[in-house]
Amino acid sequence: MVRLTRPRVLMVVIAALLLAYAFAPAPVSPSGGGTGAASGPPTKAESGAVVPAGADGPALQLAAGLFPPAGRTFFGVMTEKGPYDFTAVDRFAAAAKRQPQVLLFGVGWESGTFDRVLFDRIKDRGMLPMLGWEPWDHHVDQAARKQEKLTVRQIDRLRSTQPRYRLSRIADGDFDSYLRSWAAGVKSLGYPVAIRFAHEMNGDWYPWCEKVNGNRPGDYVEAWRHVHDLFERAGATNVIWVWSPNARWSKTTANLAQLYPGDDYVDWVGTTGYYGTGAWSEYWSFDAIFGPTIAEIRTFSRRPLVVTETGASDVGGRKAEWIRETFRTLPKHREVIGLIWFEVDKELDWRIAGSPAASAAFADSVAAPRFDVRWSPDLLPRTDLEE
Template sequence: MITLPRIMLAALVIIGGYVFVVAPRVDAYVNPSAQWQEKLAEPRPSFTPAPSAPGRKAPTFPAAGTGFFGVFTDKGPGDLTDYNGFVQAAGKNPQVMMFASGWGAQPHFDRQPFDRIVNRGMLPMLGWEPWDYRAASKTDRDRGTQPKYQLARISGGDFDAYITEWAKGIKELGYPVAIRFAHEMNGYWYPWCESANGNQRGDYVAAYRHVHDLFKGLGATNVIWVWSPNVVYENATPLSRLYPGDDYVDWVGLSGYYGTAGMETYQTFEQIYRGTLAELKTLSKRPIVVTETAATDERGRKADWITDLLQTLPKHPEIIGFLWYESVKETDWRIAASPAASAAFAKGIAQPYFDAHWTPDSVPRRTLATAAATPAASGSRSN
């Protein structure tokens, strides 16, 4: 969720022809007081877990040999306009929906966004962001400065009451929730980035582990923890300094887009993600989720990129799903905005590989698949 190019133009000139692709800033936040006009009409989810039986295992999400697809919109579950357009264009219901919540703007836990997602048959993923986005600067470098939200203050306990309220609320939901805490920490554009806001080396891991341990101590074990950097780039903070360890991570998430402003030269999914995927193999044994991606149509190749994406993902057994950013921000990222993009997306996810099925009693896949267990990945490297 970055604004315009995150890599300074001067660096791009020096690199000479190299085009780095990053995620745009989307600033997608749920403001319950403004957006939950229908909250009284939204029932709490009701579901009956499959009956237990000797030897029965809960279903794994996603099941071996499949991958999920999800959606991330600017307004989240508070306004389903873009979500509905996405479903119509895709011709198929997503299995995951992500929304963002900033600590400064959403001071209290509200279960309504989560319930609204689950009532539509999807796993909720919370982008949980320790800052006040309303006070953020419009420039990448300055928007990472908010001393109140320094990482050392999080690990030092200044926000424990806030974290505890959310942990108790999520525990009481009674169904799984994925939490993508303080994402894209290897950049410089958020107050929780280790290279910003007066943070020091080691502060990010300490803050992440502190939040995780508070949830665990309160029995909020229905959380899928998602550690989610941006795709690597020149001068980014090394991922090895930021990874909290497999004991603290269930899924590794990645952000990476084709075609942020000034970077419209075509690049395939492999060109954008290859270096980061290789680095992650040395750090983690957890499955990978592409938590943010989309493509520009500036050069008329959005449909081509989508086709490439959906043909490539099944060849990566380490990747178990992706979320498309279906909104208008720096450009119109929506598949619904283009008949060609809609057709390419619908064709791609019609593959049996994307027939993953989520239920509230599912358990997240936490181990890497292998090429042998993933028929669609013939010819790919296994983990």
């Protein structure tokens, strides 16, 4: 993905504005954009508009805008059916009183062939597609969950043991034909797509975690770089690569720096965490859940950060409170450029649409100007933090 720093963007925009001052530009209509809320029509710099350089001069292509703009934070959603059925997305948007700008959906390697329709459906609704790309057979997980009397940890061990999907096999090229088919498909889209590859790699519940499945230290980074480089060689440079560990839940959690492929291989860093389950079954604030992980990531990466998966249950009756506190906290973290809500009733009800109080808390929070963001296919991802 092309790296755009803030100074470079400003230089291009200033130069273009000087030309626009000297020569009257033709009217411009905003492109793309779907139904996302915004404070007004995009500027020419935001829309990548073409401005005439004069009666006899060549047209000048202005720089594309960034997503999200500096000082703004996007919010997105993940639902059970994703782009296969937008019913839950529509309910979430109605509850939030705003259109989300990102839709995250998962695809497993065992049965997940590239399907352009899924990406175009998301794009046509004014949302950035984010693919949760999972190198495993998810049917093993489904079968384990159906077995009676198994504990959560026993289910984890069953689903994480899939020798076919060892990280070394990915790095050695055993899946290259499959990867090339996806790279060609993603390239053909012609607009940005985020790929969250092999998330929560610092745990032990997926076959791509280094602690399980016969994987060894260093295998994760090698596998990541292999997949990334194959896409680059195929010309699929429209990918926003998203690296997303689980939020640190104990002092024994894996050292994240050892699992990080490097800023040359990652565009957005991320993290996943929930209030109301597991280690955070009691009330934990956003900073208590995510703060240590964000601080650790900042020691080895300067990429913008996205909370790639979060939610809150109402087990303790404080779901709405947690939502309000979380959105009040986000502006304090200048590295956080986005948050994706897990809008699913799975084991616990994480949905905002399932609770009037949670809906009101979420809607009030994202009504703030900071979350007044739009996405369209002509916007480039912000991959550098402001200095």
